[in-house]
Amino acid sequence: xxxxxxxxDISRQKAEQETLQRKSIGFWIYLMTxxxxxxxxxxxxxxxxxxxxxxxxxxxxFDLPFVLVETMVLLVSSFTVGLGLLAARYGYKxxxxxxxxxxxxxxxxxxxxxxxxxxxxxxEGDGWQRSAFLSSYFTLVATHGxxxxxxxxxxxxxxxxxxxxxxxxxxxxxxxxLSLFWHFLDVIWIFIFSIVYLMGSLS
Amino acid sequence: xxxxxxxxxxxxLTPQDFVHDPIMAGxxxxxxxxxxxxxxxxxxxxxxxxxxxxxxxxxxPKKIGIMYIIVSIIMLLRGFGDALLLRAQQVVNDAxxxxxxxxxxxxxxxxxxxxxxxxxxxxxxxxxVFNLILPQQLGSRDVAFPFLNSVSFWLFFAGMIIxxxxxxxxxxxxxxxxxxxxxxxxQYNPGTGVDYxxxxxxxxxxxxxxxxxNFFVTILKMRAPGMGLMKMPIFAWSALGSTALIxxxxxxxxxxxxxxxxxxxxxxxxxxxTLGGSAxxxxxxxxxxxxxxxxxxxxxxxGIFSEVVATFSGKKLFGYTSMxxxxxxxxxxxxxxxxxxxxTMGAGADVNTFFGxxxxxxxxxxxxxxxxxxxxxxxxxxxxxxxxxxxxxxxVTFTIGGLTGVMMxxxxxxxQFHNSxxxxxxxxxxxxxxxxxxxxxxxxxxxxxxTGFMLNERLGKMAFWSWLVGFILAFGPLYILGFxxxxxxxxxxxxSLGWQGLFIVAGVGILFMGLGVLFQLAQVAYSIWKRKEHAxxxxxxxxxxxxxATATPPAEYVFATIPTVTTxxxxxxxxxxxxxxxxxxxxxxxxxxxxxxxxxxxGMAALVFGAAVVWHIWWLLIVSLLIVIVVLVVALxxxxxxxxxxxxxxxxxxxxxxxx
Ligand code: HEM
Ligand SMILES: [Cu+2]
Numbered sequence: 001x002x003x004x005x006x007x008x009d010i011s012r013q014k015a016e017q018e019t020l021q022r023k024s025i026g027f028w029i030y031l032m033t034x035x036x037x038x039x040x041x042x043x044x045x046x047x048x049x050x051x052x053x054x055x056x057x058x059x060x061x062f063d064l065p066f067v068l069v070e071t072m073v074l075l076v077s078s079f080t081v082g083l084g085l086l087a088a089r090y091g092y093k094x095x096x097x098x099x100x101x102x103x104x105x106x107x108x109x110x111x112x113x114x115x116x117x118x119x120x121x122x123x124e125g126d127g128w129q130r131s132a133f134l135s136s137y138f139t140l141v142a143t144h145g146x147x148x149x150x151x152x153x154x155x156x157x158x159x160x161x162x163x164x165x166x167x168x169x170x171x172x173x174x175x176x177x178l179s180l181f182w183h184f185l186d187v188i189w190i191f192i193f194s195i196v197y198l199m200g201s202l203s
Numbered sequence: 204x205x206x207x208x209x210x211x212x213x214x215x216l217t218p219q220d221f222v223h224d225p226i227m228a229g230x231x232x233x234x235x236x237x238x239x240x241x242x243x244x245x246x247x248x249x250x251x252x253x254x255x256x257x258x259x260x261x262x263x264p265k266k267i268g269i270m271y272i273i274v275s276i277i278m279l280l281r282g283f284g285d286a287l288l289l290r291a292q293q294v295v296n297d298a299x300x301x302x303x304x305x306x307x308x309x310x311x312x313x314x315x316x317x318x319x320x321x322x323x324x325x326x327x328x329x330x331x332v333f334n335l336i337l338p339q340q341l342g343s344r345d346v347a348f349p350f351l352n353s354v355s356f357w358l359f360f361a362g363m364i365i366x367x368x369x370x371x372x373x374x375x376x377x378x379x380x381x382x383x384x385x386x387x388x389x390q391y392n393p394g395t396g397v398d399y400x401x402x403x404x405x406x407x408x409x410x411x412x413x414x415x416x417n418f419f420v421t422i423l424k425m426r427a428p429g430m431g432l433m434k435m436p437i438f439a440w441s442a443l444g445s446t447a448l449i450x451x452x453x454x455x456x457x458x459x460x461x462x463x464x465x466x467x468x469x470x471x472x473x474x475x476x477t478l479g480g481s482a483x484x485x486x487x488x489x490x491x492x493x494x495x496x497x498x499x500x501x502x503x504x505x506g507i508f509s510e511v512v513a514t515f516s517g518k519k520l521f522g523y524t525s526m527x528x529x530x531x532x533x534x535x536x537x538x539x540x541x542x543x544x545x546x547t548m549g550a551g552a553d554v555n556t557f558f559g560x561x562x563x564x565x566x567x568x569x570x571x572x573x574x575x576x577x578x579x580x581x582x583x584x585x586x587x588x589x590x591x592x593x594x595x596x597x598x599v600t601f602t603i604g605g606l607t608g609v610m611m612x613x614x615x616x617x618x619q620f621h622n623s624x625x626x627x628x629x630x631x632x633x634x635x636x637x638x639x640x641x642x643x644x645x646x647x648x649x650x651x652x653x654t655g656f657m658l659n660e661r662l663g664k665m666a667f668w669s670w671l672v673g674f675i676l677a678f679g680p681l682y683i684l685g686f687x688x689x690x691x692x693x694x695x696x697x698x699s700l701g702w703q704g705l706f707i708v709a710g711v712g713i714l715f716m717g718l719g720v721l722f723q724l725a726q727v728a729y730s731i732w733k734r735k736e737h738a739x740x741x742x743x744x745x746x747x748x749x750x751x752a753t754a755t756p757p758a759e760y761v762f763a764t765i766p767t768v769t770t771x772x773x774x775x776x777x778x779x780x781x782x783x784x785x786x787x788x789x790x791x792x793x794x795x796x797x798x799x800x801x802x803x804x805x806g807m808a809a810l811v812f813g814a815a816v817v818w819h820i821w822w823l824l825i826v827s828l829l830i831v832i833v834v835l836v837v838a839l840x841x842x843x844x845x846x847x848x849x850x851x852x853x854x855x856x857x858x859x860x861x862x863x
Contacts, residue, residue, distance in 0.1 A: 132472045
């Protein structure tokens with residue numbers, strides 16, 4: 001398509017800009033629907049929390065210091081993904097990759113900690129089958145964990161593309177959506193930490 | 204050993220699951236036979252490539268819309284067949300020992316009827332109309348996310364196949380269209396029926412959610428220059444309300460179905476009767492989605508009627524601003540009334556009163572709309588075409604449905620009406636008289652836009668009158684029966700109650716509706732056969748909105764140049780200014796999405812995934828999930844997704860169309 005006149009190319013660029021903008025709005029809206037999804041799970045948790053059926057309540061099983069470390073790991077990863085995006089915006093490819101790898105490792109750490117917490121509970125006989133409270137606890141936290149896993153997969157794809165290809169502006173667009181997603185999961189986790197763990201340990 | 208291998212390979216699927224009773228087996232064989240016939244025909248006429256390139260992988264919303272409509276019409280026929288069986292059973296009422304349906308089979312059929320009609324008829328038709336009309340009405344060539352649109356359609360398609368699979372293997376859910384626990388729990392329903400129901404709705408529902416986001420962004424970001432929100436056609440406004448509801452309501456459905464499925468698969472205790480679970484939680488959740496769902500369906504119908512009544516009254520719509528406000532009010536209020544579906548559950552007088560009053564309040568904006576439509580006709584030059592007849596029928600049946608709805612919104616009275624045939628009559632008034640009539644109006648109204656020829660008006664009018672008479676006969680008696688104490692979902696009753704006469708009237712009503720369906724099929728067939736005589740130009744109805752400003756049938760790129768809008772009823776204004784034949788001095792290249800096969804592959808993998816969960820075939824589940832993930836990653840990282848249509852080609856095409 002070498003015979004393009006410059007005018008056409010400008011209108012083409014404008015169209016691509018608009019596509020990116022649409023994607024960003026669409027992604028914001030998707031995040032909003034995800035908020036509704038988590039809100040529903042929170043509501044279910046709130047309703048079923050008293051339903052311990054003679055089993056343990058939150059205060060009996062939550063290990064707050066452990067969860068606090070988990071929280072810190074995720075918070076730091078939210079910071080590092082921001083640094084990665086910043087580096088990418090300035091075109092520092094190596095730095096961007098480095099920060100993304102750090103974020104990826106922190107995300108893995110978070111997931112591993114969560115799974116070990118689950119395994120511990122299950123080993124104690126406090127799995128999701130035990131009571132409605134535990135069902136709703138496991139489902140809420142694991143749904144967040146699943147989102148983290150999806151985010152990690154996404155991050156992996158971005159890192160590989162960064163290494164293999166040079167940065168295109170579409171990739172930059174994708175990376176900023178990824179970082180948005182990651183911050184969003186951080187905010188959701190703050191809610192989980194306060195409502196599930198903190199309030200659960202207090203009562 | 205062998206047993207174990209078989210179980211790993213096939214989960215809980217055994218040859219026994221293919222054995223069905225005669226009616227179901229007949230339907231199953233007919234369905235599979237039709238499929239084989241279709242495949243044979245496509246092969247014989249060497250049409251696979253055509254099917255693949257022009258339809259299956261197409262991202263053109265006009266094509267996707269037509270596929271939605273075809274699937275929905277087939278499902279309408281299936282749902283209608285179910286209704287016939289249900290009524291036949293109630294008419295005969297086991298007299299002289301003739302049992303048409305066993306009670307278990309009766310339960311499966313009303314569950315199938317309700318679920319299919321809502322998810323695969325009404326939803327499908329609404330999305331079909333969105334795809335066909337919305338972009339063009341907004342002066343746009345496409346939706347915001349063309350690839351996502353294809354994914355949505357194929358997820359819808361996958362859900363449709365899953366809900367029909369029990370005809371061949373396994374059983375259908377017997378737990379009603381909303382599958383309340385504990386009946387839908389493992390204890391009372393260990394078979395595959397409820398799982399089919401869950402995963403059909405889950406997969407189709409995710410498709411609907413994605414579509415909702417897609418069209419919402421389309422409306423916000425893809426309007427022609429100059430078309431401010433308050434200059435949008437009311438149909439676009441109604442779609443905005445409907446998609447906003449989808450975005451807030453469907454995630455609730457996703458969660459609810461997922462939790463029910465977890466209860467059944469890994470022994471969680473969300474909705475069980477032991478270990479702290481709460482069935483009432485399920486009922487709250489499902490209606491927190493379910494009530495908005497009825498507005499998701501009916502708002503677009505309101506939008507369609509608004510376009511139809513303005514066009515055929517030759518006037519602009521009366522009270523545009525109040526229409527918009529009414530749509531916004533309905534959108535918000537529809538999240539505040541869900542409890543009216545279970546006043547009898549015992550939430551207490553205060554709570555019931557609140558939800559009763561909210562329900563009455565939501566009737567007000569709806570009433571505003573009815574008056575606006577009637578005022579639009581007032582002093583207009585009304586043309587009683589088929590779409591207009593559907594509108595008139597709608598006004599009557601919908602108002603009756605609205606009035607009976609307000610009756611039920613009084614909690615004390617609802618203790619009498621709840622779960623009676625009165626309720627069944629009410630919601631069919633809304634959903635048949637509202638949604639279905641709306642889509643029928645849309646079908647006859649916009650058909651020439653996409654085909655270049657009209658539907659035969661005579662047959663259309665005959666279809667309308669058969670439907671209207673049939674509808675009144677079929678559902679009028681149910682109000683009376685409801686008062687007499689007849690409950691819904693009832694497969695037989697004591698003959699001494701004297702209800703049979705009214706059931707026979709209702710049965711005759713269904714036959715009239717069936718006649719209407721036949722007339723509609725005949726109408727389409729006849730109009731296609733005589734399409735030369737029915738051929739029309741681009742503006743057959745003297746319409747008002749932008750979708751009529753393009754050629755008929757529209758080119759792939761729809762608008763050769765994107766129009767600039769200055770007023771509401773933009774096309775009407777263009778006609779007044781004699782600008783409809785204006786041609787630009789030069790054209791620009793147009794970029795359109797290339798065909799993509801990934802949407803279809805994702806849909807098919809989701810279909811396999813659903814079947815694998817239902818039958819507990821875990822290896823297949825993992826394989827299909829991996830396919831979905833890999834294909835999505837590949838699809839979403841692709842950059843080269845658009846093709847160019849050169850300006851010269853557009854100039855040539857426009858000239859050709861102008862000279863025809
Ligand atoms: C086309 C004409 C239709 C006829 C003749 C018809 C007839 C019936 C009948 C006989 C029942 C069973 C009532 C009972 O409980 O005793 C029923 C239930 C139902 N119908 Fe229809 N119907 C029609 C269209 C529709 C449409 C278009 C929808 C939705 C879009 C719909 C949604 C439902 C639902 C949700 C139920 C309740 C199922 C349940 O109890 O779980 N119907 N219908
Ligand atoms: Cu409702």
